[in-house]
Amino acid sequence: MTEACCIVVGASHAGGQLAVSLRQQGWEGRILVIGDEPYLPYNRPPLSKTFLSGEKHIEDLLIRPEAQYEKVGIDFLLGQRVSAIDKKNKTVTLSKGESFAYDKLALTTGAIVRPLDIAGSELKGVLYLRDISDVEHIRQFIGKGKKAVIVGGGYIGLETAAMLRKLGLQVTVLEAAERILNRVTAPQVSEFYIRVHREEGVQLETGVDIQGFVGQDRVEQVQCGDGTVYPADLVIIGIGVIPNTELAEAAGLAVENGIKVNDFCQTSDPDIAAAGDCTNHFNGFYQRNLRLESVQNAMEQAKVAAATLCDKPIQYNALPWFWSDQYDIKLQIAGLSTDYDDLVIRGDHNDGRKFSAFYLKQGRVIAVDAINSPQDFMFGKQIITQKLLLDKTSLSAPGISLKDFLKK
Numbered sequence: 001m002t003e004a005c006c007i008v009v010g011a012s013h014a015g016g017q018l019a020v021s022l023r024q025q026g027w028e029g030r031i032l033v034i035g036d037e038p039y040l041p042y043n044r045p046p047l048s049k050t051f052l053s054g055e056k057h058i059e060d061l062l063i064r065p066e067a068q069y070e071k072v073g074i075d076f077l078l079g080q081r082v083s084a085i086d087k088k089n090k091t092v093t094l095s096k097g098e099s100f101a102y103d104k105l106a107l108t109t110g111a112i113v114r115p116l117d118i119a120g121s122e123l124k125g126v127l128y129l130r131d132i133s134d135v136e137h138i139r140q141f142i143g144k145g146k147k148a149v150i151v152g153g154g155y156i157g158l159e160t161a162a163m164l165r166k167l168g169l170q171v172t173v174l175e176a177a178e179r180i181l182n183r184v185t186a187p188q189v190s191e192f193y194i195r196v197h198r199e200e201g202v203q204l205e206t207g208v209d210i211q212g213f214v215g216q217d218r219v220e221q222v223q224c225g226d227g228t229v230y231p232a233d234l235v236i237i238g239i240g241v242i243p244n245t246e247l248a249e250a251a252g253l254a255v256e257n258g259i260k261v262n263d264f265c266q267t268s269d270p271d272i273a274a275a276g277d278c279t280n281h282f283n284g285f286y287q288r289n290l291r292l293e294s295v296q297n298a299m300e301q302a303k304v305a306a307a308t309l310c311d312k313p314i315q316y317n318a319l320p321w322f323w324s325d326q327y328d329i330k331l332q333i334a335g336l337s338t339d340y341d342d343l344v345i346r347g348d349h350n351d352g353r354k355f356s357a358f359y360l361k362q363g364r365v366i367a368v369d370a371i372n373s374p375q376d377f378m379f380g381k382q383i384i385t386q387k388l389l390l391d392k393t394s395l396s397a398p399g400i401s402l403k404d405f406l407k408k
């Protein structure tokens with residue numbers, strides 16, 4: 001009898017964790033992780049932070065050393081793309097034609113960058129940032145005094161802007177919406193980040209209608225609808241990501257803004273699980289469907305998916321959290337602020353670089369943005385999960401410790 005095989009497609013945060021968790025949950029058969037990047041699972045967040053700045057190198061990014069996977073018998077097939085899944089015959093096929101049989105399958109295919117398809121977007125120097133090769137590409141265009149235009153004022157755009165300033169470039173951030181971080185934070189938090197970036201010398205413009213990129217062979221200018229022209233040696237586009245669902249969709253799995261998974265990270269096929277940025281799940285805490293783009297979600301869902309594949313189901317019910325590093329500011333976010341109806345600021349967002357924003361809905365805290373305030377993040381997480389009803393005045397009083405709320 002041949003041993004059972006579990007194939008994991010995608011070798012990143014979710015894929016690597018899922019493989020390790022399979023062993024921890026008692027999977028005795030073969031585990032084969034197939035990834036189209038040529039690297040073992042690596043940490044993606046430093047790509048716009050310390051890897052871009054050159055402080056960290058590829059070997060520093062690896063989530064686990066190779067020996068750790070070898071020790072528990074996890075096989076990798078790297079630099080290979082899975083091009084098809086045959087659910088009926090339980091096989092996956094690589095772009096190069098080779099097929100592999102599976103007993104259980106896990107999809108951790110992540111997300112791909114949302115392309116900006118406008119005039120001149122094919123010019124050299126118009127770049128994106130999702131993986132190691134993107135950063136290596138960006139490095140060819142950067143240098144002290146060079147002009148970088150970042151399209152998109154989301155976390156990745158802003159982190160990249162901060163790092164390029166540190167490297168001595170002239171940086172402009174162009175955001176189409178009326179404010180940066182529009183979808184994810186309160187106006188006060190957006191105002192704070194606008195102030196900080198301008199203090200650091202970034203030119204930051206909102207409500208910008210970009211018409212196209214112009215240049216002979218490589219990008220030289222960004223042209224806007226109102227006639228404004230921004231000179232550019234390079235452009236980095238950071239306008240979000242799209243879940244990578246092509247493979248799942250072609251295989252006939254249920255897909256709706258991500259591969260649909262239940263509370264146990266199981267797809268519409270009981271022998272196929274999915275985890276990470278590629279999924280869409282129902283979140284019990286927020287009582288709605290969510291597609292999250294965070295390391296924490298990828299790792300937590302991977303553990304749940306592995307348990308499901310080992311027939312030891314555990315329910316996924318984690319509170320989302322996220323972080324972003326820009327200049328000397330560590331932002332830690334607990335929960336999701338969408339639908340908040342009230343906001344309490346602890347500290348002063350108009351001055352200095354330390355405060356917290358508590359988002360409330362019907363008197364309960366649903367999310368916290370903690371800026372250089374790790375204690376508020378920690379207690380905020382507990383306040384959210386305990387669903388405490390809070391007195392707003394005390395919450396905003398800096399003299400009152402959040403620890404006391406929890407004690408009460």
Ligand SMILES: Cc1cc2nc3c(=O)[nH]c(=O)nc-3n(C[C@H](O)[C@H](O)[C@H](O)COP(=O)(O)OP(=O)(O)OC[C@H]3O[C@@H](n4cnc5c(N)ncnc54)[C@H](O)[C@@H]3O)c2cc1C
Nearest residue numbers: 010012013014036044045082109110111276277293294295
């Ligand atoms: C620059 C940057 C900074 C970030 N910063 C933060 C941060 O500060 N905090 C945070 O929480 N999150 C951050 N994120 C988001 C975080 O990195 C993602 O949420 C996380 O990588 C999701 O992991 P994943 O395994 O689900 O997907 P991914 O990391 O996208 O991995 C999917 C993998 O599958 C591979 N793949 C896809 N299809 C196939 C196929 N058919 N065959 C083989 N392989 C395939 C892909 O090439 C990729 O390697 C950042 C992301 C980026 C790009």
